[in-house]
Amino acid sequence: MTTVDFEPGAAAARATDAILHDTLHGTERGVVVDSPPGAGKSTLVVRAALELAGAGRSLMVVAQTNAQVDDLVLRLAEKDPELPVGRLHSSDADAYDKALDALPHVRTSAKAADLAGLPVVLSTAAKWAHVTVDEPWQHAIVDEAYQMRSDALLAVAGLFERALFVGDPGQLDPFAIVGSEQWAGLSYDPSASAVSTLLAHNPGLPQHRLPVSWRLPASAAPLVSDAFYPFTPFRSGTGHGDRRLSFAVPSDGSGPDRVIDEAAGSGWGLLELPARHTPRTDPEAVRAVAAVVRRLLDRGGAAVSERSPDPVPLTAGRIAVGTAHRDQAAAVRAALADLGVSGVTVDTANRLQGREYDVTVVLHPLSGRPDATAFHLETGRLCVLASRHRHACVVVCRAGVTELLDDYPSTEPVQLGTLVKFPDGWEANHAVLAHLAEHRVTWRP
Amino acid sequence: MSLITTLARLEAVDSGCARAAATVRHRHLSDRPLVFVPLITAGEAGAPLGALVGTDRDAPRLLVVPQPRDRDLRFTFLAELADVILPYLDSYAQSVEAAERTETDPETGKRVKVETELCADAPQLIVPSRAGLDLVRLLGRSTRFRRTAEQDPEAPYPAPPRVPLLGRWLTHYGERARVPGSSLLLALTDLLSRHWATGQSGLEDQHLGALLAWIDPPAGTSGAEAARRAELARDAAGQLLCPPAGPATDPAFDNKLLAPAFERYDRARTALAAAEDPVEADERLAALTVAERAVRELVESRTRPTWDAVWRGLDLLWALPEGARVAERWTRDRWSFTGHRDRVLAGEPPQPRRDDAVTAANKLATREREQARLEAQEALDDPLEMAGRRLAGEAFAGEVTDVVMAYSEGRRPSPRPLVTVRTDDEPRLAERAKVFRSLGGRPQSAEFAGYADGGGLVLRILDKMGRGKEPEPGSVPEKGDRVCFTLFEHEQRGGAKLPDPEETPWTHGGPPGEPVAEAPDTVTEGDVL
Numbered sequence: 001m002t003t004v005d006f007e008p009g010a011a012a013a014r015a016t017d018a019i020l021h022d023t024l025h026g027t028e029r030g031v032v033v034d035s036p037p038g039a040g041k042s043t044l045v046v047r048a049a050l051e052l053a054g055a056g057r058s059l060m061v062v063a064q065t066n067a068q069v070d071d072l073v074l075r076l077a078e079k080d081p082e083l084p085v086g087r088l089h090s091s092d093a094d095a096y097d098k099a100l101d102a103l104p105h106v107r108t109s110a111k112a113a114d115l116a117g118l119p120v121v122l123s124t125a126a127k128w129a130h131v132t133v134d135e136p137w138q139h140a141i142v143d144e145a146y147q148m149r150s151d152a153l154l155a156v157a158g159l160f161e162r163a164l165f166v167g168d169p170g171q172l173d174p175f176a177i178v179g180s181e182q183w184a185g186l187s188y189d190p191s192a193s194a195v196s197t198l199l200a201h202n203p204g205l206p207q208h209r210l211p212v213s214w215r216l217p218a219s220a221a222p223l224v225s226d227a228f229y230p231f232t233p234f235r236s237g238t239g240h241g242d243r244r245l246s247f248a249v250p251s252d253g254s255g256p257d258r259v260i261d262e263a264a265g266s267g268w269g270l271l272e273l274p275a276r277h278t279p280r281t282d283p284e285a286v287r288a289v290a291a292v293v294r295r296l297l298d299r300g301g302a303a304v305s306e307r308s309p310d311p312v313p314l315t316a317g318r319i320a321v322g323t324a325h326r327d328q329a330a331a332v333r334a335a336l337a338d339l340g341v342s343g344v345t346v347d348t349a350n351r352l353q354g355r356e357y358d359v360t361v362v363l364h365p366l367s368g369r370p371d372a373t374a375f376h377l378e379t380g381r382l383c384v385l386a387s388r389h390r391h392a393c394v395v396v397c398r399a400g401v402t403e404l405l406d407d408y409p410s411t412e413p414v415q416l417g418t419l420v421k422f423p424d425g426w427e428a429n430h431a432v433l434a435h436l437a438e439h440r441v442t443w444r445p
Numbered sequence: 446m447s448l449i450t451t452l453a454r455l456e457a458v459d460s461g462c463a464r465a466a467a468t469v470r471h472r473h474l475s476d477r478p479l480v481f482v483p484l485i486t487a488g489e490a491g492a493p494l495g496a497l498v499g500t501d502r503d504a505p506r507l508l509v510v511p512q513p514r515d516r517d518l519r520f521t522f523l524a525e526l527a528d529v530i531l532p533y534l535d536s537y538a539q540s541v542e543a544a545e546r547t548e549t550d551p552e553t554g555k556r557v558k559v560e561t562e563l564c565a566d567a568p569q570l571i572v573p574s575r576a577g578l579d580l581v582r583l584l585g586r587s588t589r590f591r592r593t594a595e596q597d598p599e600a601p602y603p604a605p606p607r608v609p610l611l612g613r614w615l616t617h618y619g620e621r622a623r624v625p626g627s628s629l630l631l632a633l634t635d636l637l638s639r640h641w642a643t644g645q646s647g648l649e650d651q652h653l654g655a656l657l658a659w660i661d662p663p664a665g666t667s668g669a670e671a672a673r674r675a676e677l678a679r680d681a682a683g684q685l686l687c688p689p690a691g692p693a694t695d696p697a698f699d700n701k702l703l704a705p706a707f708e709r710y711d712r713a714r715t716a717l718a719a720a721e722d723p724v725e726a727d728e729r730l731a732a733l734t735v736a737e738r739a740v741r742e743l744v745e746s747r748t749r750p751t752w753d754a755v756w757r758g759l760d761l762l763w764a765l766p767e768g769a770r771v772a773e774r775w776t777r778d779r780w781s782f783t784g785h786r787d788r789v790l791a792g793e794p795p796q797p798r799r800d801d802a803v804t805a806a807n808k809l810a811t812r813e814r815e816q817a818r819l820e821a822q823e824a825l826d827d828p829l830e831m832a833g834r835r836l837a838g839e840a841f842a843g844e845v846t847d848v849v850m851a852y853s854e855g856r857r858p859s860p861r862p863l864v865t866v867r868t869d870d871e872p873r874l875a876e877r878a879k880v881f882r883s884l885g886g887r888p889q890s891a892e893f894a895g896y897a898d899g900g901g902l903v904l905r906i907l908d909k910m911g912r913g914k915e916p917e918p919g920s921v922p923e924k925g926d927r928v929c930f931t932l933f934e935h936e937q938r939g940g941a942k943l944p945d946p947e948e949t950p951w952t953h954g955g956p957p958g959e960p961v962a963e964a965p966d967t968v969t970e971g972d973v974l
Contacts, residue, residue, distance in 0.1 A: 029951060094877070129941030150953070151806035155941045157950035178625060178812040188802035188953045190809040201954040330838065330873055 008212040008237040016044060019208045023048055023139075023164045024055060032145075032195060032207045033166045036234040037224065037387035038215020038356060041166055045143050046075045048164055052139050053083060053119040060137040060160060061122040064144045066090075068354065069122050070097035072143065076120065077103045086115030088123035088131070129155035136160055142194065143167070147353065149174040150197040151190035165195055170228040170387075171353050172380035173421075185417025196419060212237045215356050215390055219267025227431035228383040230423055238306055245314070245359070245391045248300035255443025256292045260299065262439050263359070263392035270436040271443055275400035278368035281331040282398070284445055285367055289321055289396050290335035291445075292361050293344055303358050303391055316343030318358040322385040323348055324365035324376060332363070349384040360389040364397035366429070372408040377425030386432060395436055402433055447833030453642035461667030463641040463659040468829050470765035472636060473628040473775035475569035479533050480505070480755050482573055482748045483580055485692040486513040487699050491583045493522055494694070494703075495744035498529050502756040507748070511710050511740045516602065523588060524605035531607055533568055534614055538786045540565045567775075567782035570618055570630045571759065573653050573690035573751050578632050580692045582619035588612030589795040613795045617785045620796075624812050626774045626819035629781060633758045634690070640765065644669055652676055653690035653754050661761060688747040690754070702743055710736040768826035769886075774819070802953040803946045810940040818937045825883055825935065834931065835870045842929040843868030845922045846901055860906075860916045863894060866928060867901040873932070874902070880930040884909055884920065888935035904930070 022031045035041040045061070049072075052059045063069045066089070073087050074097070087108045089095035100106050107115060112131040115121045121137075125148055140160035142148065146167035157163075173193055180191035187200035199205065213221050214237040221236035245264040251257035255271055263269030271292065273285055301314030312318075321336075323329045326348055333346045345357070349365075362385045365376045375381075386393060405426055423431070453464040482505075483496040495509040506529050510522045544563035547556050572578060589612030591604035622630040638650040643659035649672075650656050658671035666674075675687040684702070685695050694703070713733040720726035800808065824831045824840065834840040847865035852858035874880070874893045881888045889909040897903050910916035922928050947956045 126941070151809055151943075154802060154806050154950065154953050155943055157952040158944050158948065163952075176809060176813060178809070178816045179623070180809055182623070183800065183805050183809075186799065186805065188805065190802070190806040194952075198952045201952065326873075327837070 008235065012040065012210065012212045012237070015208060015210055016040075016047070019044065019164075020048060020051055022206045022208070024051060026206060028202075028205050029162045030198060030202060030205045031164045032199065032205055033164065033210065034169050034207065034232060035166060035210040036170065036213050036229055036232075037168060037383070038213045039210035039234065040212075040214055041143070041168070041210065042072065042075060044210065045072060045141055045166055046079055048141060049076060049120055050080055050083070052141075056119075057138040059120045060128070060140045061120065062125050062128055062140060062142045062148075062156060063122065064125055064147055066096060066124055068143060069124055070100060073097075073100055073103075073106055073122055076122075077106055081105065083120065084118050086118040086121035088112055088115055088121055088127055090124075090127055125152045125156055128159060131156075131159060133159060139163065141166065144354065145195050145198075146193050147171060147174055148194040149176070149190065150188060150192045150194050153194035153197065154188070154190070165198065167195060169195070170224075170380060170383045172350055172378065172384060181413075181415065184415035189418075209234075211235070213387075214238075216387060217243050217267050217389075217391060220387070220389065220393065223268075223432065223435050224383065224387050227386075227428045227435075228379060228423065242306050243391055244304040246302055246304075246311070248302070249298065254291075254295075255441055255445070256288070256295045257299070259394055259441040259443070260292065260295055262441055263394045264301075266439050267392050268436055268439040269392065269394040270440045271394060271396045272440050273367075273396070273398045274444055275398055276368060277370045278398070280325055281327055282368045283331075285363060285396055285398065286328070286331045286335050288443070288445055289332050289361050289363050290339050290341070292394055292396065293319060293321060293336060294339045294341055296359060296361075297341065301359070305390065314358055316341065317345075320345040320347070320352060320355065320357040320360045320388060322352050322360055322362045322388065324363070324381060328363055349381045352388055353384050355388060356390065357388055358391045360385070360393045362386070362393060362395045364395050364401065366401045366404060367397040369404065372404055372426075374412050374425070377429065379421065379423060379425045379428045382425070382428060382432060397436075399442075402430070405429055405433075448836045449829060449833035450642055454644060457642050457659065457668070458644035461644070461669045462662065463643045463668055465640070466638075466642040466829070467640045467765070467823075467827050469768040469771075469827050470762055471639060471768050471771060471823050471826065472626075472631060472762075473569070473767070473771050473778070474759065474762055475566070478569040478571045478759070479530065480571045480752065480759075481530075481577070481581075482690070482751045482755065483577060483692045484694055484744060484748060485580060486510075487694060487696070489513065491580075491587050492519065493584070493692075495522070495741075495748065496526065497745070497748040497752045498526065500533065502752075505749075505752055507741060507745050509737075509741045509744045511737045512707060512714075520605055520608065523584070523608045523611065527605075527607040527611035530570075530611060530614070537564055537566055537568045537782070541783075562783070563776075564779050564783045564786065567629060567779045569628060571755060572630070572632050573755050574634045574651055575632045576651075576692055577690075578619065578622050578630065581615050581622075581630060585612045585614075585616030585619050586798075589616050590798075609795065610789070613789065614785070616796050617781075620808075621778070621781050623808075624781075625816040626822070627778050627781070627815070628771075628775060629778045633755050636762060637758050640762065643672070645672060649676075653751065653758070654687035657754055657758060661757070688750055690751045691748070694747060698743075698747060703740075706736070706740045706743055710740055712736075768823070770822040770826050774822070801946050801957045802949050803943050806943055810943075814937045814940060817933075821931070821933055821935050821937075824931065824933075831929065831931075834933075835872075838871055838873035839933055840929065840931040841866070841868045841870035841872040841902070842927065843870070843901075845924055845926045845928055846899075847897070848921065848924055851905070858914070860910050860914065860921075862906050862910075862916065862921050864891070864904045864906060864922055864928075865897045865901045866904060866930070872902075872930075878932065879934075880904060880932055881935050882928055882930045883935060889920070891930065 019033055076085055085106045087096055087100055087106055089110055091110045096108055100108055109115055137160045140163040142163055142165045144167050145165040146169050176191040183189040188197050209232055211234050213234055216236050218236045218238055218240045225233045251261050259269040259271040302311035303314055304311050321332050329346050329348055365381055450466055453466050457464045477500050479500050481498045484494040486492040486494045492513040493510055494513050497505040497507055499505040508522050508525045510518045512518055541562040542565050544561055545558045546561045548559045550557045588608050591609050592600040593606045594603035618630040621627050634651050634653050634656055637656050641660045654675035655672040658675045659668035662668040662671040678686045683697050689695055713736040717729040717733050720729050824834050843866045845864055846867045849863045851861050851863050853861045878893045879890055881890050891904040891906045894903040894905045906921055910920040949956050
């Protein structure tokens with residue numbers, strides 16, 4: 001579906017061209033690219049890497065986790081199998097994906113010197129921090145730059161002359177395991193995100209935005225855009241009707257089945273359990289999450305999308321469960337094992353960042369809580385959980401979260417000089433809940 | 446809060462008495478700590494009202510500012526404080542032992558061992574509460590940049606000698622207190638609530654009187670009742686029976702007792718200044734002395750109960766055996782003390798107002814590393830703490846039911862014995878997850894190899910078995926042994942080396958350059974009241 005004034009493919013291509021132009025021919029030392037969920041960030045990184053390597057610029061790529069680095073190496077090799085690529089890894093066992101060993105032009109090493117002279121070298125920020133060089137790289141690409149801490153950038157910034165910073169400002173901010181209030185408000189607060197420090201010191205850097213989410217369906221993009229990116233809206237690359245989720249087995253009328261049908265039809269489903277204060281690993285809510293997953297698999301789901309004309313079966317590998325805490329994820333895994341389900345990804349928001357599934361089942365961070373702490377209100381957490389899906393998202397939550405939000409005003413101390421993040425968690429949570437309320441299925445297990 | 450702490454708190458509520466939250470003492474306690482019980486003036490940040498300070502519980506030194514808004518009197522107080530604290534610090538600076546330190550050789554860039562000295566012990570400051578820590582920092586910040594007449598003869602309001610030095614030491618101690626597990630400067634309420642769980646909230650635990658009441662209630666009353674009385678009970682005149690541990694004072698005390706005493710002092714001073722002949726002046730001086738003594742007595746009446754409570758709390762803590770790894774952390778505190786002693790001796794300038802980018806990042810990295818180290822060490826030192834980690838799925842203990850010898854593949858096969866551990870714990874083990882146990886104080890690592898047929902976890906031991914083909918005796922657990930493995934590492938890797946501050950990259954604003962003197966705040970009406 002296209003509209004008269006906005007053709008997603010063309011708009012995305014224009015944005016990409018502008019980014020590549022600034023990166024290759026610009027005069028500034030840095031370029032910042034904000035990318036909403038699923039807007040083709042990795043594709044952009046790969047394309048920029050190939051163009052920079054093609055222009056003969058020595059290039060280092062900094063990602064945040066080993067999985068991200070391996071993924072980028074595989075994508076690079078897929079696009080250009082002939083390009084010599086270096087994968088710098090730690091000296092631990094299983095430091096990198098063994099699939100890389102099968103690629104003829106990818107060289108892996110734990111020593112940067114072994115990879116000297118290769119057009120592109122990729123590694124994690126943590127590994128790069130231990131590298132010392134006489135001659136800096138001409139260019140760097142920093143991936144997931146909003147999830148990188150300022151101090152991590154400080155450790156690697158001496159390695160390159162110019163850099164392209166790519167990331168999603170709406171996802172979870174980096175955090176420190178000890179208090180860092182003493183530096184709050186300083187432009188180089190080491191616990192802040194790398195991009196906020198970079199822009200505080202270099203306000204003139206060109207900033208670009210990818211305008212189209214290719215992951216989120218037309219049912220989800222407006223909500224995620226309004227709730228989490230109110231000042232930098234984006235839209236979905238596909239239209240209503242481009243994607244369909246259907247089930248071979250009809251509903252048995254139970255809560256999980258009704259919410260699955262609601263989500264299949266509208267993209268969103270809220271399975272609301274009776275209001276109650278519960279421990280974090282709320283057994284009823286955990287069982288409800290597991291029951292929804294079980295029924296998703298049992299009912300023979302099939303997904304139709306722009307990727308293939310034929311329906312693709314909805315398998316365990318295409319479903320993810322998202323939680324706020326690790327013990328919740330562990331409880332859901334145990335509940336799924338009890339129901340004989342395996343192969344479904346169950347993880348916290350932090351670990352689901354950057355990943356994509358057909359259907360997600362989310363245990364709402366505030367479900368059953370007596371209080372709304374800053375952790376549970378964090379905008380990025382809800383944003384990650386609500387933006388991993390290509391087709392539908394089912395949220396499992398106890399009733400009463402709206403009242404909880406209104407009862408507990410934010411009590412975090414105000415720090416002078418810090419950038420206040422908008423929208424705040426309170427507002428974003430209300431926006432999402434208001435939308436979910438239209439797709440509510442109440443259920444008493 | 447771990448499940449064990451939650452349970453301890455519930456039990457405390459149930460029994461009306463605090464429960465042990467630790468079986469050992471997790472912080473170093475000096476045998477001669479300097480206790481500092483400060484009070485501040487309401488409504489004026491950083492204006493000290495007085496303090497009890499000293500190392501002898503029976504003979505504290507009382508320091509009082511009879512009119513806290515008078516800056517000269519404030520300086521007198523700080524000078525007196527310096528006269529107590531600096532000799533105490535100095536008494537530790539002299540006794541040293543030889544030590545080695547790894548440094549980067551500036552010419553070769555290699556890490557080399559350097560002979561150096563380390564103070565044999567370090568001075569320890571104890572304040573009653575967390576707010577006391579903040580006051581130590583505040584006093585440090587407000588005094589370390591003051592100039593003495595000797596440093597700067599032109600300075601309009603010279604500080605007494607040694608006050609800036611006091612400020613530097615207080616700043617150092619205040620910063621060090623932010624490092625997890627450090628013990629140079631401790632707040633007693635933090636220490637006590639680390640080792641005992643009460644039936645009240647963490648916020649209420651910051652009231653020293655109430656906290657001690659829970660831990661050590663007077664005979665015949667429950668901790669809960671005693672805590673309530675400590676918090677709320679007032680005498681006939683409306684004054685709290687147990688004054689707050691400060692530095693803030695109770696408003697009823699400020700309004701009913703302190704303000705009138707200040708007023709009498711001010712009047713006596715004005716009168717003395719207006720005296721016209723020596724006889725009159727003598728009389729008025731006597732009146733001023735009486736007024737000053739009244740303020741002193743008020744301050745002593747509000748600090749002495751806290752002073753005694755601090756020593757009572759210390760007695761409770763001294764009675765606990767020290768954790769096995771506490772001494773190692775204290776050694777780091779000694780390094781910190783020695784390092785600052787050397788910087789002062791070398792004539793380095795006071796700590797800057799704000800950290801530069803590199804210093805801030807280094808401090809954060811150190812603190813995160815120390816936090817992880819502290820959590821691991823506390824669990825290894827204390828079975829109660831380990832129980833919390835086991836309940837959280839981060840460790841497991843059990844009995845070895847089987848040991849099968851196996852070898853790694855490769856040219857030189859090394860022993861990789863498979864050990865089966867039967868446990869009732871439910872560790873969150875992923876495939877090939879690394880686990881660690883303490884073997885003679887050193888971590889031995891193993892990887893999770895799967896579940897045994899008859900139940901139990903199979904672990905493949907990976908290291909600390911010597912270089913031979915056969916593992917060294919005692920390095921592999923035997924059938925029937927009780928073992929405890931953790932999913933978290935016991936030791937922390939050193940972080941990445943950050944650039945020198947002069948090499949601060951463009952992303953962080955470039956090198957900080959020479960410090961620029963900031964213009965002082967403009968004088969407002971409030972400054973000249």
